[in-house]
Amino acid sequence: MSENKPRMRETRLVMISPASNVTPDLLVRTAHALGRELSAKETCYGCLLEGDPATVAEARDELRKLDPHGIYSKRRAYPAGDPRRCRAQHGTRPGYAQLESEWKLLANLQNAMDAIDLGEKAPPEPQKKILPVREFKEIYEVNL
Amino acid sequence: MKKIFIDPPNSMILFDIVERLGHEPLSTMAALQERVDNLEIDMPPMNVTLDDVISGLKYAGIEVPSGIRGRLATWGPHIDEADAAIVMAEAPYSFGCVGCERSNEMVKYLLRRRGIPVLWVEYPGDKEAAMRMLEKTKEFLGGLE
Amino acid sequence: MIKIAQLSCGTEYSSVQSEIEKAAFSVGGKMVYPDVGADDIDAAVKEFGFNPRSPQLKLMIARAVQLAKGVYDADAVFIATCFRCAEAALVRNELRRYIQEHTKLPVVTYSFTERMKSAQLLTRMEALVTIVSRKELLARERQTGLTAGLDSGSSTTKALVMKDNKIIGKAWMPSYDVVESATTVLNQALEQAGYKLKDLEAIGTTGYGRFTLGRHFDAKLVQEELTVNSKGAVWLADRQKGEATILDIGGMDNKAITVRDGVPDNFTMGGVCAGASGRFLEMTANRLKIDVTELGKLAEKGDWRNAKMNSYCSIFGIQDLVTSLGEGKAFEDVAAAACHSVAEQVYEQQLQEIDIRRPIIQVGGTSLISGLVKEVGSVLGEMPIVPPDSQYIGAVGGALLSSGFLM
Numbered sequence: 051m052s053e054n055k056p057r058m059r060e061t062r063l064v065m066i067s068p069a070s071n072v073t074p075d076l077l078v079r080t081a082h083a084l085g086r087e088l089s090a091k092e093t094c095y096g097c098l099l100e101g102d103p104a105t106v107a108e109a110r111d112e113l114r115k116l117d118p119h120g121i122y123s124k125r126r127a128y129p130a131g132d133p134r135r136c137r138a139q140h141g142t143r144p145g146y147a148q149l150e151s152e153w154k155l156l157a158n159l160q161n162a163m164d165a166i167d168l169g170e171k172a173p174p175e176p177q178k179k180i181l182p183v184r185e186f187k188e189i190y191e192v193n194l
Numbered sequence: 195m196k197k198i199f200i201d202p203p204n205s206m207i208l209f210d211i212v213e214r215l216g217h218e219p220l221s222t223m224a225a226l227q228e229r230v231d232n233l234e235i236d237m238p239p240m241n242v243t244l245d246d247v248i249s250g251l252k253y254a255g256i257e258v259p260s261g262i263r264g265r266l267a268t269w270g271p272h273i274d275e276a277d278a279a280i281v282m283a284e285a286p287y288s289f290g291c292v293g294c295e296r297s298n299e300m301v302k303y304l305l306r307r308r309g310i311p312v313l314w315v316e317y318p319g320d321k322e323a324a325m326r327m328l329e330k331t332k333e334f335l336g337g338l339e
Numbered sequence: 340m341i342k343i344a345q346l347s348c349g350t351e352y353s354s355v356q357s358e359i360e361k362a363a364f365s366v367g368g369k370m371v372y373p374d375v376g377a378d379d380i381d382a383a384v385k386e387f388g389f390n391p392r393s394p395q396l397k398l399m400i401a402r403a404v405q406l407a408k409g410v411y412d413a414d415a416v417f418i419a420t421c422f423r424c425a426e427a428a429l430v431r432n433e434l435r436r437y438i439q440e441h442t443k444l445p446v447v448t449y450s451f452t453e454r455m456k457s458a459q460l461l462t463r464m465e466a467l468v469t470i471v472s473r474k475e476l477l478a479r480e481r482q483t484g485l486t487a488g489l490d491s492g493s494s495t496t497k498a499l500v501m502k503d504n505k506i507i508g509k510a511w512m513p514s515y516d517v518v519e520s521a522t523t524v525l526n527q528a529l530e531q532a533g534y535k536l537k538d539l540e541a542i543g544t545t546g547y548g549r550f551t552l553g554r555h556f557d558a559k560l561v562q563e564e565l566t567v568n569s570k571g572a573v574w575l576a577d578r579q580k581g582e583a584t585i586l587d588i589g590g591m592d593n594k595a596i597t598v599r600d601g602v603p604d605n606f607t608m609g610g611v612c613a614g615a616s617g618r619f620l621e622m623t624a625n626r627l628k629i630d631v632t633e634l635g636k637l638a639e640k641g642d643w644r645n646a647k648m649n650s651y652c653s654i655f656g657i658q659d660l661v662t663s664l665g666e667g668k669a670f671e672d673v674a675a676a677a678c679h680s681v682a683e684q685v686y687e688q689q690l691q692e693i694d695i696r697r698p699i700i701q702v703g704g705t706s707l708i709s710g711l712v713k714e715v716g717s718v719l720g721e722m723p724i725v726p727p728d729s730q731y732i733g734a735v736g737g738a739l740l741s742s743g744f745l746m
Contacts, residue, residue: 059231065206124209124219127226127240134230134239145204147398148292150377152206155318159207162324172325237357244354247453259421260453261349268352293348293395295426 060103061126064096064113065149067156070120080116081109091130095153096121098130119163122156196338199276201301202292203269208280211328215335220272222292242268254300265297266304273304278311278338280331285317311338341368341468344413344444346402346434348395349421353453359419362460368468373402373411389433396420396430403434407441415445415467422450436694439605445470446605448692463608466565470603476743477566477602480579484540484745487528488571488737489521489556490564491548494590494617495704498524499734500532500539501742508532509731517548518555525556541744543567543737547591560741564733565596565606571736572702573601575726582696586715586723587703587732588685590617595689597696607692616681617705619653623677626660627670631708634674638710641671643679656680675710682714690719699723702732 066072077097081090088101088109099106114121128135166172181189196217200208203222212219229241237243242264250263253270273279281302292298305312313334318324343363350356363370375383375398383401384390391397399418405411416438420427428450435448447463470477482504490497492514498521500508510527514520521544529536543560544552545567553561572585579601587594593616596606624631646663648656656677663673701712701723707730716722728735 061227063206122206122210123213124204124206125221125223125227127223127230129230132230147375147377147380148202148204149206154377155207158318158321158324159328161321162318162328165321165325166328170325172329173322175323175326237354238360239356240351242352242354244453247352247354257423259349259424259427260353260355260451261421261424262352264349264352264354264453293393293398294352295392295394296424 058103059100059129060106061129062099062106062110062123063093063126063149064099064110064121064123065153065156066096066117067120067122067160068153069157069160070117072117072120076116077113077121080113084109084112089130095149098126100130119160119167120156122159196277196335197275198335199272199279199305201279201281201305202285202298203272203301204292205282205285208282211331212280212335215332217335217338220276222269225268225272253304259296261294262297262300265294266300269301270304273301273308276305276308276310278313278334279305280313280315280334281305282315282317341415341471342371342413343368343415343417343464343467344373344402344406344411345370345417345419346399347417347419348393348399348427348430349424350419350451353421353451353455355451355453355455358455358457359417359460362457362464363417365457365461366465366468367472368415368464370417371413373405373413375401375405379405387433387437389430391426391430393426396427399430399434403438406438406444409442413444414471415447416442417447417449417464417467419449419451422452424450432692435605435692439694443604445603448605448607462563462565463606465563466603466606469562469566473562473566474602476740477570478600479570479740479743480574480601482574482739483742485534485538486541486543486738486742486745487525487539488567488731488734488739488741489525489542489544489546489549489552489558490567490731490733490737491517491521491544491546491552492564492590492704492733493547494621495730496520496524496546496548497731497734498528499728499731499738500528500534501735501738502532506728506731506735508534509728509734511730514548517551521548521552521556541741543739543741545733545737558741559744560737562737562740565594565608566603567736567740568594568702568732569596569598569603569736570601570739571732571734572700572726572729573598574735574739575702575728575732576698576700576724577726578698578700578724584693584696584699586685586690586699586701588617588681588701588705588711588715589703590621592616593685593689595685595693597693605693607689609689617703619656619681620677620705620708620711622653622657623660623674626657626664627674635678635708635710635712637671638674638678638708639713641669641673641675641710643672643676643714645669645672646676648673648676648680675714678708678710679714679718681711682718685715686718695719697721701725702729704730706730 074092078090091098209219235241246267247264250267253266380401383404497511508528508531510524541559544558585596624634646668648659
C-alpha cells in the first residue's frame with residue numbers, strides 16, 4: 051500500500067427507511083457528486099459506500115442531509131463484492147434476514163424522530179394489566 | 195466520545211443511533227473486519243480461526259460448544275473495552291452472528307458482570323415506543339459525559 | 340457440480356466452514372444455502388412445529404422447509420451443528436427426519452468441534468456426491484464379467500474376485516503397507532479363482548487406501564466405502580430391494596447406513612473414540628490372552644450383567660476390564676460385557692442419528708464376533724442378519740460396481 055493511499059478501508063451499508071422518498075439511485079448520485087475518492091454501489095435497500103473512514107463519514111453525513119430521519123447506516127465487515135459474502139456464490143447469508151427485519155422497523159424510527167423534532171413527548175409506557183382474580187373467576191364461571 | 199457496546203452487536207439501528215448521538219458503537223462488523231482484512235489468514239468466510247475459538251476459553255470452558263466460544267472470542271474484547279452498553283431486548287430479528295441464544299445470553303451476563311452502565315431498551319413495536327426508546331437512549335448517552 | 344444444501348449452526352464461528360467447503364469441493368460438490376426471507380422464517384418454524392430459542396436454528400428450519408417444498412433446488416443435504424449443543428442436536432435430528440420424510444435427497448448429519456478438518460468429512464461428502472452422480476451405477480444388482488474388488492481398511496485388507504455374479508476367490512490379511520497388502524490378498528484370491536491379474540476386466544477399490552490402490556491397479560472404480568459397502572451388504576444378504584439398515588462396526592470407525600433398494604439415503608460414520616469400535620474388542624482379547632476370533636464364542640457363554648463395563652473411552656473400558664478380572668470375574672462374563680458395551684455405545688452414538696429400518700444387516704470383520712452380534716441384537720431388540728462373507732462387503736461392492744464399467 052502506498053504512502054498516499056488510506057491505510058484503512060471502511061465499507062458502509064446505507065439503508066433507506068420504507069417511509070422515505072429517497073431512492074438508491076439518488077444516494078449514489080449524491081455520493082459521486084462529492085467528487086471524493088469513494089466508491090458507491092447501488093443496492094436494493096440503499097447503497098454501499100467504500101473508502102477511507104473519514105471520507106465515508108463525510109459521505110454518510112451528506113447522504114443523511116437528503117432525509118435526516120429516513121437514512122440509516124452501519125459499517126460492514128466485508129468489502130463490497132467480496133466473494134466470501136456474495137449472494138451469487140452461495141445464496142443469501144443469515145445477515146440478510148436480519149437486515150430485512152430491521153428495514154421494516156425504520157419507518158417507526160423515522161416517524162418517532164420526526165415527532166420528537168416537532169416537540170412531541172412520548173406518551174408514558176402503557177402498564178401491563180393483570181386481571182384481578184375475582185374478574186377472572188367471573189369470566190370462567192360464565193364461560194365454563 | 196464514549197465506546198458503546200451494542201447488543202445485538204450487528205444491529206444497524208443501534209449502530210446508527212449511537213453514531214448519531216456522537217459516540218462510537220462497538221459492533222461485530224468492526225470485530226470481523228479486522229479478521230476479514232487480514233490477508234495472512236485463509237479461513238473464509240470470516241477468518242475466525244482455531245486460535246480464536248481456543249481463546250474463547252477465557253469466557254467459557256471446553257465443555258461449551260465451539261460456536262459459542264468462537265462468538266465470545268469475537269465480541270469479548272469489545273465487551274472488555276466498552277465504556278457503556280445498550281441492549282435491545284426481545285428484538286424479533288437476530289440472525290447471522292447473533293444466531294446462538296446461549297451466546298447472546300452470555301454476552302448480556304458479561305456486560306452485567308463488568309459493571310459498566312447498561313441501558314436496557316425494548317424493541318419498539320410502534321412510533322410511540324420508538325420515541326420512548328430514542329428519548330431514553332439520548333438521556334443515557336448524555337449522562338455518560 | 341453437485342449442489343449440497345448446508346443447514347447448519349456455528350460453523351463459521353467454529354472455524355470449520357472453510358473445511359466443509361474444501362471437502363465438498365474436492366469431491367465435485369458445492370455447498371449452497373437455500374434462500375430464505377425474513378418472513379419465511381416464522382412461517383416455517385410454525386409449520387415445522389419445533390420452536391428453538393436460537394435464531395440460527397430457526398433459519399436452519401426455514402431452509403429445510405424451502406427444500407421440502409421444492410422452492411429451492413439442491414441435490415443433497417448436509418446438516419451440521421456444534422458438538423455438545425443440546426438444542427441444536429434436537430433440531431439437527433428432527434430436521435434430518437423431516438428432510439427424509441419430505442424429499443428424496445440423501446442426507447448426512449454431523450456434529451463438529453473446532454478441530455474438525457476437511458479430511459474427516461471427505462468420505463461423507465464423497466458419498467453424497469456419489470449417490471447423486473452415480474445413480475445408474477448404484478442401481479446395478481448383478482455382477483457381470485470377471486472383476487475384482489479391493490477393500491483397504493484400517494485393520495484389514497480384503498480382495499475378492501467375482502465372475503458372472505458369483506464369488507470365485509477371496510482373501511484377507513491385516514493391513515500394513517497399502518499396496519503390498521492388497522497385492523498379496525489379490526494374488527491369493529486370483530489363485531483361488533484360477534485367473535491371472537491380466538485376465539481381470541475391471542477392478543474396484545474402496546476403503547482408506549482406495550486412491551493409492553486405484554492408481555496402482557488402474558482401477559475402473561475408486562469409491563468411498565459408504566456406498567460400496569451398502570451395495571456389497573445388500574448383495575450378500577440378498578436384500579437388493581426394499582429397505583434395510585447396514586451396520587458396520589469397524590476397526591477405526593463405525594458406519595450405520597439406511598438404504599432403499601441398496602442405495603444409501605442417510606448414514607452416520609464415526610465414533611467418539613475407539614471405545615465403541617472393533618479396536619476395543621481387539622484390546623479386550625489381548626488382555627484375555629486369546630485371539631479376537633475366539634472372543635465371540637467366549638462371550639456367547641457369558642452374561643454381561645456379571646461384569647459391568649463402560650467402554651465410552653477405551654482407556655476407561657480397559658480399566659473396567661482390569662478391575663473385573665481383578666475381582667475374579669469369569670472370562671466369559673468379561674468378554675460378554677466388552678461386546679455389550681460396544682453394542683451399547685454404537686446404539687447410543689450412531690443409531691440415534693438415523694431411523695433404523697428393518698432388517699438390520701450387520702457386516703464387516705466384527706460381524707464374525709458372534710458375541711457382539713448377539714449383544715447388538717439384544718440392545719436393538721431384534722437379531723441382525725449376518726450374511727455369508729460379511730467381512731467382504733467392501734470387496735464385493737467393488738467387484739459388483741466396477742463391472743458396471745464394462746461394455
